[in-house]
Amino acid sequence: METVKKIWTSVMNGTQKCSMVLVLVLTINSCSKSDSDPVIDDPEVEAPNITAIEPTSGMAGAEVTFTGTNFGSTASANTVTFNGVTATVNSASATQLIAVVPANATTGVVAVTVNGQKGQGPSFTVLPSGNAYDCSKNEITENTVWEDIDPGNAIDYIITCAISVKGNALLTIEPGVIIAFEGEESGIFASEGGGIKAIGTVT
Structure with missing residues (x-):
């Protein structure tokens, strides 16, 4: 009887070992990647x-x-x-x-x-912003003189709007004055009897 118990115990132990091996194999198979699974790569980003x-x-x-x-x-x-x-x-x-x-x-x-x-x-x-022309004064109706306000600066007046000299006024631009125009509509125009006497430099 004792011999039979030993044989039965041996068989049971062997069955448990086989079961553990079987479960391990199933787990590995279920986690493995299929050859048919799609491979997703990040698209190449081109520099601006x-x-x-x-x-x-x-x-x-x-x-x-x-x-x-x-x-x-x-x-x-x-x-x-x-x-x-x-x-x-x-x-x-x-x-x-x-x-x-x-x-x-x-x-x-x-x-x-x-x-x-x-x-x-x-x-x-x-460009330096300190010398930007005040475009709220875009109409010059009195005689005005633009001087070299900053001899140490390459640009004395930066114009970003259209300036109109009118009403028989005269705008005199002194020697040494450098003016820069920014924007398609910027400029100095004489109208209604106004005049411009430019001795300075336009950039």
Whole structure:
């Protein structure tokens, strides 16, 4: 009888071992990857390509249009910098961005970063904002003289609007005065009997 018990115990132990091996094999098979499962790779992200900026110079606060490819389709998807200083992006599409020149920007290259990919563009010249002409005075109706207000500065007046000299007034621009015009509509015009006597330099 004792011999029979030993044989039965041996058989049971062997059965348990076989069961454990069987469960382990099933577990491994259920976790293994099928050859038919699809393989998903992250798509390659191309760096932004800046082909042009307009204008190429301006004061802090001016809007600059970036033209190119591979831009983010939303403003928040793009990081625009002016010589390393981050700018605010007002609008965005895959081919065009409009950004604002930061207050503390300096002259240097512009760049756009999307999804960690950075593309550099041409250099942007930051003009001094202290000598910006007050466009609320865009009509000159009395005789006016523009002098060299800052001999140590390359630009004395930065014009971002259309200025009209009228009513028989005369605008005299003294020697040494350097004027820069920013924007398609900027300029100085004589009308209604007004006159301009320009001895300075226009850039």
